[in-house]
Amino acid sequence: DIQMTQSPSSLSASVGDRVAITCRASQSISSYLNWYQQKPGKAPKLLIYAASTLQSGVPSRFTGSGSGTDFTLTISSLQPEDFATYYCQQSYSTPRTFGPGTKVDIK
Amino acid sequence: QVQLQQWGAGLLKPSETLSLTCAVYGGSFSGYSWSWIRQPPGKGLEWIGEINHSGSTNYNPSLKSRVTISVDTSKNQFSLKLTSVTATDTAVYYCARSIPAAPYGMDVWGQGTTVTVSS
Numbered sequence: 051d052i053q054m055t056q057s058p059s060s061l062s063a064s065v066g067d068r069v070a071i072t073c074r075a076s077q078s079i080s081s082y083l084n085w086y087q088q089k090p091g092k093a094p095k096l097l098i099y100a101a102s103t104l105q106s107g108v109p110s111r112f113t114g115s116g117s118g119t120d121f122t123l124t125i126s127s128l129q130p131e132d133f134a135t136y137y138c139q140q141s142y143s144t145p146r147t148f149g150p151g152t153k154v155d156i157k
Numbered sequence: 158q159v160q161l162q163q164w165g166a167g168l169l170k171p172s173e174t175l176s177l178t179c180a181v182y183g184g185s186f187s188g189y190s191w192s193w194i195r196q197p198p199g200k201g202l203e204w205i206g207e208i209n210h211s212g213s214t215n216y217n218p219s220l221k222s223r224v225t226i227s228v229d230t231s232k233n234q235f236s237l238k239l240t241s242v243t244a245t246d247t248a249v250y251y252c253a254r255s256i257p258a259a260p261y262g263m264d265v266w267g268q269g270t271t272v273t274v275s276s
């Protein structure tokens with residue numbers, strides 16, 4: 051199985067801050083990397099697929115980058131509705147493993 | 158607008174079989190893969206497995222001996238069975254649509270079903 055790690059596990063930030071979350075795969079996954087946002091009690095929401103492609107309807111303040119083993123999700127200017135937990139997921143091979151999540155809360 | 162509606166028993170005893178169904182409304186069933194994911198209380202997401210419209214499956218090896226995912230294309234539904242459940246199977250279970258070209262990003266999710274295993 052491909053193992054996914056994320057850092058940090060949590061962060062505190064203010065509205066308007068630039069936030070970066072990193073995700074690392076235990077082996078190269080090319081660009082087969084997806085990012086999800088999950089709010090408490092809700093299903094995850096796809097933000098970015100194929101490492102850098104913004105899902106339809108997702109605000110442009112979200113960007114994804116990286117390839118191979120190292121990836122980054124960046125939120126350019128944090129908004130109140132962005133406080134949530136973010137997960138990366140590799141789709142290079144099965145099982146399609148998720149990272150452990152990064153919780154973004156209000157400073 | 159594609160929607161997934163899922164249902165199934167929410168309270169099970171140890172050794173029983175978990176059975177959930179997910180119906181696809183408002184969109185095509187073919188051309189996609191259909192997945193199950195679970196989330197134990199307070200924890201992260203675990204991919205359980207997937208099936209495409211023709212019935213080809215992939216399972217998480219950690220659950221493979223107990224899991225069956227099936228599809229009923231006539232009803233635009235897919236189902237999850239997990240046998241011999243224990244307390245560690247207590248979780249919110251989600252169904253989701255995977256787009257092979259995305260690649261396999263899950264863009265539409267069901268509402269989630271809370272399954273509790275307790276004697």
